Amino acid sequence: MLKEIYEQPSAILDTFRGRLLSKEAIIKMSGVEDNMKKFLAADRIIIVACGTSWHAGLVAEYIFEDLARIPVEVEYASEFRYRNPVITEKDIVIAISQSGETADTLAAIKLAKSKGAFVFGVCNVVGSTIARETDAGAYTHAGPEIGVASTKAFTTQITVLTLMALRLARAKGTMSSSEFRHHLIELETIPSKVEEALKSDAYVKTVAEIYKNSTNFLYLGRGFNFPVALEGALKLKEISYIHAEGYPAAEMKHGPIALIDEQMPVVVIATKKGHYEKVVSNIQEIKSRKGKIIGIVTKGDTSVKELADHVIEVPETLECLTPLLTTIPLQLLSYHIAVMLERNVDQPRNLAKSVTVE
């Protein structure tokens, strides 16, 4: 798992290599280009996936809606397949799957196709069943992911989906050419920024040491980083067996705040931009209830530093690209806690790498 966490700078680079041409200010993705008419005519995009891939879908919802102004719904494939969903020929279904073999995602694809929707796959495993069953697609180029807990598959899925959203934004004219170029240039810097985020490893390990015996964790984020909070909690649960929940930060006051006391570590993603002030006020609420705050902040942050027990810095980037960076310390935190608890991080109990049964 650690090897795969550290492979993310090159995996992300491999995923946009040959697709993102910043000098020419173009994005080349044949699966999108060949079906551009369908994408432009689509009433909405429905994303189907499971687990971590579903979290990547949630990040994509924010990105597609914000940049390309296309309505997006994100569905658990297991629910979608059984609830008689309304699907029309004007829907585009994007199925996200690292393995390309997940039974529920495959069933959701078959259902969508039977209703006439165009289905686009985002898979990592070349030639996998989902890659073959979909009408078109784009591969992530993460390389083989062996660890059961998905890490580089997640960040490369977000990379592919961001490229798609940018390409569609340009085609739809929802983004100016200068904004588009700016996003491409910034996306190109992400591998080196992930590299920088990985430098927090030693500090994250000291934080892990302090909280490794906690029995519960709360993860909070807003906007683009709300799905990252869900993913951080999932990573901790699956490899350390510590109970963790992810929430949109503002939902805290609708229930989870009752859990907060001096025993409760709360990981808060509080990067600059993205409702920063509102997240800071959420942090104040946690502090006044004596919760322990681990803030994931933008480099150079001062406000959260004053309130939080620990801050882990990530480099600054465009708001829509922050999930690619904020995810890194959360992966490291769960990894270190699990190792300290002597868990098998690569093969956690009860889990399989690809879930080919429902």
Ligand code: F6R
């Ligand atoms: C979590 C994890 C799982 C998978 C899920 C979907 O770390 O790996 O939640 O994300 O089983 O798998 P794929 O993406 O192969 O369809």
